[in-house]
Amino acid sequence: MTTAVRVRRLTRRFGANTVLDGLDLDLAPGQFVALLGRSGSGKTTLLRTLAGLDAVPAEAVVEVPHPTAVVFQEPRLLPWKPIWRNVALGLAGGDARGRAQAALREVGLERHLDAWPATLSGGEAQRAALARALVREPRLLLLDEPFAALDALTRIRMHGLVIDLWRAHAPTTLLVTHDVDEAVLLADRALVLSHGRIAADIAITLPRPRRHGGSEFAALRGRLLAELGVTIPNPAEAA
Amino acid sequence: MSGSTDTATPPALLALGAPRWAFPAPDLRRFVSPLVLVGVWQAASMLGMISPRTLAAPSAVLATAWGLAVSGELGHHLAVSLGRIGLGLAIGVSLGTGFALVAGLSRWGEEIVDAPIQMIRTLPFLGLVPLFILWLGIGEAPKIALVALGTSFPIYLNLFAGIRGVDAKLVEAARVFGLDQRGLIRHVILPGALPSGLVGLRYALSVAWLSLVIAEQINASAGIGYLINDARDFLRTDIIVVGLLVYALLGLLADAVVRMLERRALAWRPVLLKERVR
Numbered sequence: 103m104t105t106a107v108r109v110r111r112l113t114r115r116f117g118a119n120t121v122l123d124g125l126d127l128d129l130a131p132g133q134f135v136a137l138l139g140r141s142g143s144g145k146t147t148l149l150r151t152l153a154g155l156d157a158v159p160a161e162a163v164v165e166v167p168h169p170t171a172v173v174f175q176e177p178r179l180l181p182w183k184p185i186w187r188n189v190a191l192g193l194a195g196g197d198a199r200g201r202a203q204a205a206l207r208e209v210g211l212e213r214h215l216d217a218w219p220a221t222l223s224g225g226e227a228q229r230a231a232l233a234r235a236l237v238r239e240p241r242l243l244l245l246d247e248p249f250a251a252l253d254a255l256t257r258i259r260m261h262g263l264v265i266d267l268w269r270a271h272a273p274t275t276l277l278v279t280h281d282v283d284e285a286v287l288l289a290d291r292a293l294v295l296s297h298g299r300i301a302a303d304i305a306i307t308l309p310r311p312r313r314h315g316g317s318e319f320a321a322l323r324g325r326l327l328a329e330l331g332v333t334i335p336n337p338a339e340a341a
Numbered sequence: 342m343s344g345s346t347d348t349a350t351p352p353a354l355l356a357l358g359a360p361r362w363a364f365p366a367p368d369l370r371r372f373v374s375p376l377v378l379v380g381v382w383q384a385a386s387m388l389g390m391i392s393p394r395t396l397a398a399p400s401a402v403l404a405t406a407w408g409l410a411v412s413g414e415l416g417h418h419l420a421v422s423l424g425r426i427g428l429g430l431a432i433g434v435s436l437g438t439g440f441a442l443v444a445g446l447s448r449w450g451e452e453i454v455d456a457p458i459q460m461i462r463t464l465p466f467l468g469l470v471p472l473f474i475l476w477l478g479i480g481e482a483p484k485i486a487l488v489a490l491g492t493s494f495p496i497y498l499n500l501f502a503g504i505r506g507v508d509a510k511l512v513e514a515a516r517v518f519g520l521d522q523r524g525l526i527r528h529v530i531l532p533g534a535l536p537s538g539l540v541g542l543r544y545a546l547s548v549a550w551l552s553l554v555i556a557e558q559i560n561a562s563a564g565i566g567y568l569i570n571d572a573r574d575f576l577r578t579d580i581i582v583v584g585l586l587v588y589a590l591l592g593l594l595a596d597a598v599v600r601m602l603e604r605r606a607l608a609w610r611p612v613l614l615k616e617r618v619r
């Protein structure tokens with residue numbers, strides 16, 4: 103199997119707190135992977151290392167494809183640049199505006215090309231952040247709870263958008279999320295991070311497009327919740 | 342100066358940036374009590390209750406101002422004062438900006454630059470006048486140096502704080518998206534520090550006038566301060582008031598210029614965006 107992302111023996115400590123403890127990870131090209139884990143389990147720490155924001159320890163191996171793009175939990179748009187300039191930030195090559203415009207069209211923000219970030223709603227700003235990631239045509243797309251701050255309706259729309267964009271551009275995608283439903287709905291594979299390692303690796307082979315409900319969905323959901331240490335009575339499994 | 346519009350803005354928006362200064366709404370009621378005061382002053386002068394040696398009547402002040410303006414005297418002194426302010430401010434702003442960049446953008450820069458500046462800052466800089474006279478004589482140099490010194494501190498302090506206050510998350514995001522150190526400074530750090538820098542410029546301007554008033558007491562032979570000092574020797578309170586009014590008007594004008602700069606350069610700020618809609 104070819105791999106897009108390869109991580110070996112990744113250990114990260116903050117003082118006495120060992121957050122990642124000899125973690126190994128392989129992601130196949132074009133795979134959509136959800137990363138789950140309790141709060142403080144090290145999901146963001148792993149993602150930051152993959153994004154190149156933190157140094158890689160000498161004994162570890164971290165191989166990622168380039169370019170890599172990140173969407174953070176907050177949009178992190180530069181408030182002093184109009185939207186298209188934010189999207190075009192750091193773009194090499196010509197016609198930055200045209201490329202930014204195309205990316206903004208994909209996320210449905212063409213009208214806001216010249217708007218200031220402060221005038222966008224939360225969902226629009228997060229879509230702009232998505233466009234900023236896409237315009238680089240990343241081979242690895244890292245998403246750190248990008249929908250957590252959005253309302254439920256906007257989140258559903260964003261799910262559809264992300265899946266469409268993933269299908270169109272096929273980047274290897276790692277989505278950090280707290281939401282088990284989101285993982286089952288979007289991902290090919292769900293990973294659970296626990297005690298500094300990938301504690302569970304669950305393939306999700308439900309046919310797309312997916313929707314909530316159904317016994318298979320419920321079974322996967324229950325399995326992931328169990329891995330996360332949450333047990334709830336599952337009517338599908340009881341049946 | 343911030344105007345009565347402040348109360349209409351939710352506190353959350355106010356918290357987003359440096360203090361804001363809106364153009365005061367043209368509320369004519371605000372002019373009533375000053376006009377009444379001037380009227381009382383004029384009446385008291387005419388009734389002989391205020392001697393011209395204490396304070397000239399508003400009508401006398403106006404007449405003197407007109408005379409000085411027509412004779413070109415006022416223009417000459419104004420030009421000299423503006424020249425001192427302009428040069429002093431240019432030097433002070435350059436120094437303050439330069440030091441703020443060095444201290445703000447690197448750790449070692451901060452260690453080398455910030456400590457001495459913080460120490461010198463505790464001196465009341467107007468108290469340095471005797472030293473400046475000893476070092477630089479009594480010509481133009483100590484006057485300009487005083488303005489330059491006084492204005493460099495507010496620029497340095499505000500810009501330094503602004504640079505250090507730039508959201509680390511934005512810097513991080515920009516780095517992920519491929520900006521190198523120079524790109525970061527140009528696209529993220531400097532624009533992010535600009536609001537504070539402009540606040541510093543406003544302070545610097547007010548300090549500049551203050552320094553000028555003091556500096557022009559040093560053996561000047563031209564300038565608004567000279568005009569005032571000379572008038573004192575001849576008990577011409579009318580000329581003194583004209584001089585003070587000119588100082589005040591110049592201060593207001595400078596303030597308006599910075600406000601305009603802010604509106605243009607900081608058009609992206611939520612507060613200003615909101616105002617445009619209103």
Ligand SMILES: Nc1ncnc2c1ncn2[C@@H]1O[C@H](COP(=O)(O)OP(=O)(O)OP(=O)(O)O)[C@@H](O)[C@H]1O
Nearest residue numbers: 116119121139140141142143144145146147148280
């Ligand atoms: N820069 C840092 N300095 C010290 N401790 C840190 C630092 N960054 C992260 N940690 C610690 O590492 C642990 C993992 O943090 P991380 O942000 O990766 O968790 P997470 O899984 O993303 O949690 P959440 O789901 O709440 O976002 C936490 O205990 C956190 O306190």
Ligand SMILES: [Mg+2]
Nearest residue numbers: 145146147246
């Ligand atoms: Mg996190």
